[in-house]
Amino acid sequence: MARNADYAVLVTNAFPAKKQHYFVEKDVFVISPVSLEPIAYTLRDSLLRMAVLKLSAQAKEKAVQAICDYLGGTEYRDTVAGMADQLVDLGGQLKAEMRAHKNLWEKRYSAYRSMFLDVSSLDYRLTSLLQGVSPKPRRALPAAKGKYMEIQGLKPGSHA
Numbered sequence: 001m002a003r004n005a006d007y008a009v010l011v012t013n014a015f016p017a018k019k020q021h022y023f024v025e026k027d028v029f030v031i032s033p034v035s036l037e038p039i040a041y042t043l044r045d046s047l048l049r050m051a052v053l054k055l056s057a058q059a060k061e062k063a064v065q066a067i068c069d070y071l072g073g074t075e076y077r078d079t080v081a082g083m084a085d086q087l088v089d090l091g092g093q094l095k096a097e098m099r100a101h102k103n104l105w106e107k108r109y110s111a112y113r114s115m116f117l118d119v120s121s122l123d124y125r126l127t128s129l130l131q132g133v134s135p136k137p138r139r140a141l142p143a144a145k146g147k148y149m150e151i152q153g154l155k156p157g158s159h160a
Contacts (some may be wrong), residue, residue, distance in 0.1 A: 006050075009031065009043070012030065020032070021035045022071035022081060023072075027068050032084060035083070035149055039071070039080065042067075042071065044083075046064075106155060109151060
C-alpha cells in the first residue's frame, strides 16, 4: 500500500552482519531502538523546516532526497553508531552500578539487622540478670521487643 510519507523508518533489533544500530536501505531508515532519538529528531526537524520554508512539491522532493543521501552517508552513520555504542556502554555501566549498590545496601542492611538482634539479646540478658533470673541459652531467646524495620527489595544475608 502506498503512503504519502516523506520518510520510511523501521525500528528493529535484528540487523544483518556488520550493520549494527543504523543503516539506510532503499530510502528506508533501519534503526535500533537505541538509535531512535537522534534520527527521529533529525527527520522531524527536516520536515518542520521544509514546512516553514513552504517548499514546492519539486523542491521538497529534492530536499528529502538530499537529506536521505546525507543520512545514508558515512559521516552521519558513523556519528549515530558512535552515540548508540556509547548509550549501550553507559546502560551496561548503569546496570552494573545498580547491582553493586544493591549488594552493598543488602550487606549493610544485614549488618544493621544483626546488630539490632544482638542489642535485643543483650537487653534480654541484662533484664534477666536484674530480675535475678538466669538467662536462657542464646538459642532459646524470646523474640526481640521491637520489630526490625523490613525494607522491601533488600534481603538480609543475600549479598553473600
